[in-house]
Amino acid sequence: MSAHSDEPTDERLIQATLAGDDGAFTALVGRYRSRTFSIAARFARNDHELDDICQDVFIRVYHNLAKFRAEAPFEHWLSRIAVRTCYDALRKRRRERDNVSLDGIDIGTEDNVRAERAREVLDFALARLSAEERLVITLLELEENSVREVAGLTGWSESNVKVRAHRARNALKKILETSHER
């Protein structure tokens, strides 16, 4: 990414970082901070967790920067690391299911479901899915990535992504219907 010609390219910042220039790494982080936060925000439960995940992402980037081969844009490489870090964070969660409740949340089926309500309902239901199911739903449906992009981000095959997405949608539907019947 280099919108202005006077700005150093990602490659130059990476080289400078590898040479020990912390300022170059800070510039690189500043360039992709918002993108990383927007990915992680779909998975994090609060600002504290969001900060932890994003720090983990950039720490991994920092430690693996020498392995970046510039065959694909840096942003793609970073996004893959961000998605994997979020996936790891999801897998680490254990007792989340017990901590959320659907009490007071109206799962309306009308078209005008309000955004905030929808988010609460989805958070409730997503918390009950497996890490894989949650990841695929978030990347496909909320981040609106294509199947191919999700495959690239997760390292799964395209057919695997489709199968997992199908299962995840069914599981989500079941959770929401069961919760509403209670």
Place this chain on the structure above:
Amino acid sequence: MSVNLDNLFRAARDATRDTTRAELGFETRLLARIRAERAQATPWFAFAWKLLPAFAAIVIALGVWNYAAASAVDLPTAIVGNTDESALASYLTGESQ
């Protein structure tokens, strides 16, 4: 009841989280963490276990070399040595003249 997932997803997509506050000072916190990690430099002996295969190879090589050296028989020397010893013993005991 039939849940319309597409409507739910569409609505949830609009509820984007404002991360502005969380992003404040992020680079500073990150750099502090990286510097803290750097400061906790790993002691040299933390890598000692990585040298284990090399040490094992050296020990095995020494063992093989030692065994080979011990079992290597210098036949002419042994024959001559034995002959000398037996000749000397025979001379001293008076068996030979």
